[in-house]
Amino acid sequence: MTGLSAQGITIKRLDEIKSELDSSLQLVFGTELSLDPSSPEAQLNGIIAEQISQLYELAQAVYVGMNPNFSTGNMLDLVSQIRGVDRNEETATVADVTFTGLAGITIVAGSKFTATGLDGITFSLQNDTVIDALGFGYGRVSCNTLGKVIVPALTITGIISPTYGLESVSNPLTGITGNEQETDEIFRIRSNASVALPGTALLDSVYASIANVDEVEQLVVLENDTSTIDVNGVSPKSMLAVVQGGTDEDIAEAIFLKKSLGCGMDGAITVSISDINGLPHDIRFSRPVNIPIFISVEVKELAEWDAAVIENIKQLLYDFATTSQSVAGTTYNGYQMGDDVYASQLYASLLNENTYAINSLFVGIAAIPAGSSVPISFSELATFDIINISVVSVA
Incomplete structure (x- = not known):
């Protein structure tokens, strides 16, 4: 029928x-x-x-x-809303900037600026900023293009909005890079985990509670129910949560709501949470340890080669490592906590090009990498920066 x-x-x-x-x-x-x-x-x-x-x-x-295991896009958003879980949206890159100019002038919020090497992208000042008596002012700008826009130090130097007495602008530090919209695959994992919120199993309940915290991107929760320190270094009769994203206070509150009585807690971060009687309780968890990855590539120039290809290779490798990509029918979601880095995986992002052939590709944690892989533990996160990607071409 x-x-x-x-x-x-x-x-x-x-x-x-x-x-x-x-x-x-x-x-x-x-x-x-x-x-x-x-x-x-x-x-x-x-x-x-x-x-x-x-x-x-x-x-x-x-x-x-209507099945969250198979729904995609807006339908997955709607199904997950029933569970009280929203997709993490794109966020903007922000950067602290220093102004120089006449003492007493005000650079108004919304004033726009540009960065060297980022064509078509502008930045807006978040709040009014006054130049002090020494001729300096300090503010924060946000990128008007959402997502992962990399802003190196000392690149925000262009002034679009004219302000009388304003002489220069610069960002002394690298900007805080924004996030891409959460992919279906990652959002589905977090959405499915949220249904364990009412549960009584310690591990699932704590995981679901943390996963439901705003801006949490990924997490690992481990439990050691033995009387000795386990292979992951978790103390006896204790649990360890490693969380990327979210505020310390929100994460600690989420753990406190689901942690069972008497369960010990490991972690480098301690937040005091008060119970309904006003008594304080120390909640511990950790943040992932960032492991900067260096990539070295040597390519052979083919017939259609030009100098711009080098920067294109760097961008392809960076995008593959940090964002959701579909390569040869396989979806890659960037490197997550605990994901080992393999040179063979990075090859995949470069195979569809016809302007060069790959002679070698190495990865490592040193400035001159020479390995084929980098092991990453459950509490670590491989991080990538275009400045750590070296590409050399040979004719």
Whole structure:
């Protein structure tokens, strides 16, 4: 039986629908009715059958879309809202800037600036900034293009919005890079984990509670129920949460709400949380240790080579390592906590180019890498920066 039933949904295929329409016509007008594919009746049935088939496929898509394990895009957002979980949206890169100019002048919020090497991208001042008596002012700008926009130190120097008395602007430090929108794959994991919130199992409940904290990107929760320190270094009868993203206070509150009585806690960060009686409790957790990865590539120049290809290679490697990418039909979500880094994986981002051939690709934690892999522990996160990617070409 086709349609929706207690067993799920079953749809009719195009050829099945066409055959039923043909049979219905012959039932009414007789079997002598010609339904040769070139006949008007057969052509009309083909048009109607295609429309009905599309309706069946739409019904199936809606049905499947209600399952968070298979839904994507906006449907996954809607299903997850029922669970009280929202997708982490794109955030903007921000950078602290120093102004020089006439004492007493005000650079108004919204004033726009540019950065060297970032064509078409502008930055807006977040708050009014006054130049002090020494001729300096300090403010923060945010990128008007959301997502991972890398802003090296000393590159924000262009002034778009003219201000009387303003002489220069510069960012002394590298900006705090924004985040891309959470991918379906990562959001689905966090959404599915949230259903463990009402549970009583320590590990699942704590994981789900932390995963539901705003701006938490990824996490690991380990439990040691033995009487000795385990292989991960977790203390006896204790748990350890390693969390990227979110505020310390929100994470500690989420752990406190689900942590069982008497369970010890490991972690480098300690936050005091008060219970309903006002008594303080120390909640501990850790942040992942960032492991900067260096990449060295040697390529052979082919017929269509030009100097701009070197920067393109760097960008391809960086994007592959830090964002969601589809390469040769396989989806990569960038490196997550505990993901080892393999040179062979990075090759994948460079295979579709015809301007060069790859002679060698090495990874490591030293400025001149010479290895094929970098092991990353569960509490570490491989991080990437374009300035740590070296590309050399040979003719």
